[in-house]
Structures are given as structure tokens and as C-alpha cells.
Amino acid sequence: MNPDGWMGHTGICSVTFRQLPPAELVEATAAAGLHRIEWGSDVHAPPDDAGALDNVRGLTAAAGLTVTSYGSYWRAGDNDPAPEPADRPPPSIEQLVSAATRIGAPRIRVWAGSAGSAECPAGQRDRIVRDLRHAAEVGAVSGIQIGLELHRLTLTDTVESTLRLLDEVGHDNLATYWQPRVDEPATDAIDGLRRLVDRVCAVHVFSWWPFADRLPLADRAQLWQGVTALLRERADPLDLLLEFVPDDDPAVLPREAAALRSWLPPDASGDDAQP
DSSP states (O other): OOSSSSSSGGGEEGGGTTOOOOHHHHHHHHHTTTOOEEEEEETTOTTTHHHHHHHHHHHHHHHHHHHEEEEEEEEETTTOOOOOOOTSSSOOOOHHHHHHHHHSEEEHHHHSSSSSSTTHHHHHHHHHHHHHHHHHHHHHHHEEEEEOOOOTTSTTSHHHHHHHHHHHHHOEEEEEEOOOOOOOOOHHHHHHHHHHHHEEEEEEOOOEOSOOOOOOOGGHHHHHHHHHHHHHHHHHOEEEOOOOOOGGGGGGHHHHHHHHHTOOOOTTOOOOOOO
């Protein structure tokens, strides 16, 4: 398997299986033929738990997998800790960068506030921009990229607002994740990705339709065939991370991983990374 090819960039977000201990999650990931893990700060890798951080790094490496990012719930502008446990104060971006360094993650996923772009007051937007610029600066010192969660009820709820936000922050160390928006038709989602693709650092892969009904990935084949075709045309290989499978069931992970691989080219080495 070529780790620099598209197959080598397939992986999973650990939040997909919050219920699994880290060792079982790593085992399931490897068994499904995936290669990368985004460890979440909420359960598996809390930033204030050095033992947990060392554990996930060690387990990932021992399985021959890559820690590809650190999924945080840090929110620029307010640092809302949800869904962190209520008795754990929200971490600072400095703490998150330290934790990401400890697990060997080259990127941290963060959130652009907690209000939609149409509702967010100008002053709050300014705070979000300042916080994200500071986060990008802090991350850059340690060689850790900052990536925005593309999500409703944040300033990345539309393509236009996301592009505006990235331009306002104006730092090369800030990029954005991409995922289809809730209830967005496939053609609209692909058009949005086309406008953002030069600023995208990773993709969250799932099939929800309608709203948050979790379907097998293949049930939205038109969407994901179009997404992967566009990415292969316009971008170097980047992380394609499965997230939120039907029923949160680890048993379906091999099926979902196989569907994702079916839309990717074999690696240049000739190894198609099948399990």
C-alpha cells in the first residue's frame, strides 16, 4: 500500500465509535483496511490525560496506522466545551496543540463559533476571526495545521461564509474540512466542494438522508462518486475519514470502507489496499 496514495488516506474519526475502547477501535480500523485515525478529544484522547494520549499514539503505531488529526470541540469565539464532560473545563488552543503533538497528529479540527452565519453578530464574528488567527499562529509554531469543521450553526454553514472566514483570518495554516450539508442534494454538495476544494484539508465521509438518517455509504453513491472524482481531479490525496456509520455499529465498518475504496483508484504501487 502506498501511504501517499488515495487508498492510504482512507481512515475513520474515532467519534464514530465513542463506545469502543481505543484498542478495539484500532483493531476494527485495521481489520476494515483503513489506514488513518482522527482521535477525538471528547472520549478517547482528552487533552489533559497524558496517559490516554500516549495510549492512543502507541496503539495506532503498533497497528501500522497513522494518527492523522486531533478532533477537538474547541469553538473559536466562545470555547463552548460541549460535548466535553461538564466537570472538565474547555481546553485552550495551546493545550490542544500540546495534546496533538503528544499523539503525533499533524492537524487539529476546530469549530467556527456556535451561531450560524446569518445570526452571528458582527462583534462575535470578529472574536471568532481573532481566535482562529491566534489558533493558526499557535499551531504553526509546532507545525500543526488548524482545520475548520464544516457545520451548521457555525460560521462555516455556507460556502460563502466559509470562504469569507478563511479570507478574514488570512493565515496559511488555517484550512477547512468538507462534508455534505444536512439535506443537501448531491449536485449542490459537489458544486460547493468545487468552490472550496483548494482550501480543503480533509473530508468527513458519511451518507445522511434525509436530515440525520444514517444510511449505508453506497445509498448516496451519486454523491460520493462525484466527490471522489472531483477530488482526484483537483487535489493531491487528502484524508477521507469515515464518520457516523449506520446504528453506530462496528460490524458495518468493513462494508462502509469497501464502498469508499470502490470510488478510489488503486495505488501506484498496484496494491488496492483491500483488507
